[in-house]
Amino acid sequence: MPITFRECTFRYRGGDDVIQNLDLAFTSGATVLLGPNGAGKSTLLSLGASALRPQSGGVTFNGLSPWNRKQSAAYRAAVAWLPQKPSFLSGMTCRQHVTYAGWLKGMTQRDASSASGEALERVGLAKQADRKVSELSGGQQQRVAIAQALVHRAKVLLLDEPTVGLDPKQRRSFLQLIASLRDETHVIVSTHDIADISESFSDVVVLHGGKVLFNGPVPSFLAHSGTRIHSERAAEDAYTAVLEGGSR
Ligand SMILES: Nc1ncnc2c1ncn2[C@@H]1O[C@H](COP(=O)(O)OP(=O)(O)OP(=O)(O)O)[C@@H](O)[C@H]1O
Structure with a gap:
């Protein structure tokens, strides 16, 4: 079973419910998470990453809960999260960062170190492995963050607006990377860029x-665009139709 939210409610201190009694089962593959500003996308991903704890209900992956003492380590090893503003430790190289991430997720230093080279290669950063992360471009830093998830073979990758600030070429190659991962890893990506989601x-x-x-396959989503399903604007039209239908 992929990541599942059951009757999940969350509010920030002193605020209203941001996530309201939510029932949501993500399907495997690659899911794009859409919604207007303030819809709750980052909050939902933070709950999935167990960076936030719901006031009621819960989240599970393969039946594991991050809030169950006996299951939390397995849950956290399975789920990797790239927040909107990932932070990197100054002075550390890509290889050191990726090794450290593996160690934090329970790998031995030795295993993490030997797996880090392959993880960096998968994201196209083999040549930059011994450069400091702080010296890389924004797109390359996003790739380091993905390598941090690949090193411990996370089953689920939660990526919060990973393409913000990337130029069109970097964005395209980042999306290709995500597409290449989706057979082995369940990827959930929040974004406002919907043009080429299919x-x-x-x-x-x-x-x-x-x-x-809405929760369903891309073709069912695009069908909301009516007759324009094959047009370049299909995703945008479908998104507008879903939002208008939902707020009626
Ligand atoms: N740390 C916080 N403290 C209080 N309220 C918050 C906090 N973070 C988010 N919120 C509120 O929770 C709601 C949902 O925010 P969230 O960031 O999850 O939305 P989002 O869909 O990711 O938005 P965006 O597309 O703008 O990133 C908003 O009303 C926001 O103001």
Whole structure:
């Protein structure tokens, strides 16, 4: 079973519910998470990453709960999270970062170190392995963050707006990387860039006001665009139609 939210409710201290009694089961493959500003996308991914704890209900992966003492280590080893603003430790090289991430997820230093080279190669950074992360471009830093998840063979990758700030070429190659991972890893990506989602993603979830307005395969989502399914604007039209339908 992929990542599943059950009757999940979350509010920040002193605020209203941001996620309201949410039932949502992601499907395997690559899912794009859409929704307007403030819809709750980052909050949902933070709950999935167990960086936030719901006030009621819960989240599980393969039946494991991050809040169960006996299951939390297995949950955290299975789920990797790339927050909107990933932070890197100054002075560390790509290889050191990736090794450290593996160690944090329970690998021995030796295993993490030997797996780091392959992880960096998978994301196209073999040549930069011994350069400091702080010296890399934004797109390359996003790749280091993906390598940190690959090193311990995470089963789920939660990526919060990973393409923000990337130029069109970097964005395209990043989306290709995600598409190449989706057979072995379940990838969930929040984004506001919806134009070319059908190339990289198998499924779409649309969130609005902390509620799910749509959850299904890309073709069913695009069908909401009506007659324009094959047009370049199909995804945008479908998104607008889903939001308008949901707020009626
Ligand atoms: N640390 C916080 N403390 C209080 N409220 C917060 C905090 N983080 C987010 N919120 C509120 O929770 C709601 C959902 O925010 P969230 O960042 O999850 O939305 P989002 O869909 O990711 O938005 P965006 O697309 O703008 O990144 C918003 O109303 C936001 O103001």
